[in-house]
Amino acid sequence: MRKKIIAGNWKMNYTITEADNFVNEIKDRINTDEVDVVICPNNICLERVSDIIEGTNIKLGAQNVHYEEKGAFTGETSANMLLSVDAKYCIIGHSERRQYFCETDEIVNKKAKKLLEKNIKPIICVGETLEQREKGELYEFISTQVKNALKDISEDDVKNNIVIAYEPIWAIGTGVTATSMQAQEMCKYIREEIRKLYNNAVAENIRIQYGGSVKPSNANEILNMEDIDGALVGGASLTDDFVAIVNY
Ligand code: PGA
Numbered sequence: 001m002r003k004k005i006i007a008g009n010w011k012m013n014y015t016i017t018e019a020d021n022f023v024n025e026i027k028d029r030i031n032t033d034e035v036d037v038v039i040c041p042n043n044i045c046l047e048r049v050s051d052i053i054e055g056t057n058i059k060l061g062a063q064n065v066h067y068e069e070k071g072a073f074t075g076e077t078s079a080n081m082l083l084s085v086d087a088k089y090c091i092i093g094h095s096e097r098r099q100y101f102c103e104t105d106e107i108v109n110k111k112a113k114k115l116l117e118k119n120i121k122p123i124i125c126v127g128e129t130l131e132q133r134e135k136g137e138l139y140e141f142i143s144t145q146v147k148n149a150l151k152d153i154s155e156d157d158v159k160n161n162i163v164i165a166y167e168p169i170w171a172i173g174t175g176v177t178a179t180s181m182q183a184q185e186m187c188k189y190i191r192e193e194i195r196k197l198y199n200n201a202v203a204e205n206i207r208i209q210y211g212g213s214v215k216p217s218n219a220n221e222i223l224n225m226e227d228i229d230g231a232l233v234g235g236a237s238l239t240d241d242f243v244a245i246v247n248y
Contacts, residue, residue, distance in 0.1 A: 002207050004034075004223060005163055005209060005229060006036070006037055006223075006246050007037075007038035007089065007123060007165075007231070007233065008038070008039050008242050009234050010045075011096070012042055014041065014238070015045075019048055026240065027052060029246075032247070033057045038061040040061035040062060040089070041060075042063065046062060046087065050087075054086075059088040061087060061089035061091060062077070062090040063090070063091050064090070065079050065082055065092065065111055066079075067110035067114045082118070083119075083120065088120060088121060089122075090111075090115050091122075092112060093124050093126065093145075095167060096172075105145060109148060109149050112153060112162070113153065116153065121161050123209070124149045124164050126165070127166060127168045128142060129169045129170065142186065146194070159201060163206075163209060164208045164209070165211045166183065167232060172213070176212075177212060177214065178212055180218070183212075187208045187210060187228045208228065208230075209230040210222055210232070214233045214245060215245070216236070216245055219231060219244070220248045
């Protein structure tokens with residue numbers, strides 16, 4: 001039985017004071033062990049949020065990492081730095097990073113390997129544009145994204161340490177949610193691709209989230225679909241809505 005994982009991706013929101021107030025306000029209401037709850041603040045807020053959630057079941061996640069160990073990479077954050085604030089997860093390959101910061105499949109793969117080396121679990125985002133969906137190109141596109149992201153990653157890591165987030169780009173921040181059937185179909189498709197790449201045990205164990213305009217009103221239906229093992233929540237993770245989603 002796969003444990004659900006609900007992660008809040010704050011994106012570029014909240015100062016330290018705002019983060020402090022918000023997490024203190026919601027933390028008791030999202031402190032559960034029925035699902036894995038992950039908060040992914042911006043880098044400036046990581047340490048403060050880490051302190052606030054210490055001693056709870058809530059886990060810390062980052063939104064990005066560099067694939068090199070250390071060195072002359074101005075503005076970047078290393079996996080060791082994420083470890084130093086006790087981050088357990090890190091989002092990589094988010095469509096906003098692919099679109100605005102030229103993050104390619106190859107870079108996503110390097111980042112995943114670096115995180116795994118440091119025992120931080122990658123949340124690898126994949127997802128198609130509306131145009132790709134309408135042209136029927138989504139299956140091949142998603143399959144390639146998944147395959148490239150997992151290149152040369154061990155069966156054991158894929159089975160136990162990787163989370164995939166299916167996030168159709170047309171549903172991110174638009175208020176348009178994929179229907180639960182569309183989300184289920186693609187999460188199942190990704191699971192079948194993993195079955196082909198690895199084996200049954202890996203396919204049945206890997207957790208696949210849906211992301212894109214998840215809100216309290218649709219969380220229950222989405223999270224009850226057979227192949228959807230959690231949610232990656234953007235906008236709604238910044239408000240009390242996150243509490244309602246975690247307690248779906
Ligand atoms: P959204 O964002 O919930 O605001 O659509 C999801 C995401 O980008 O991870």
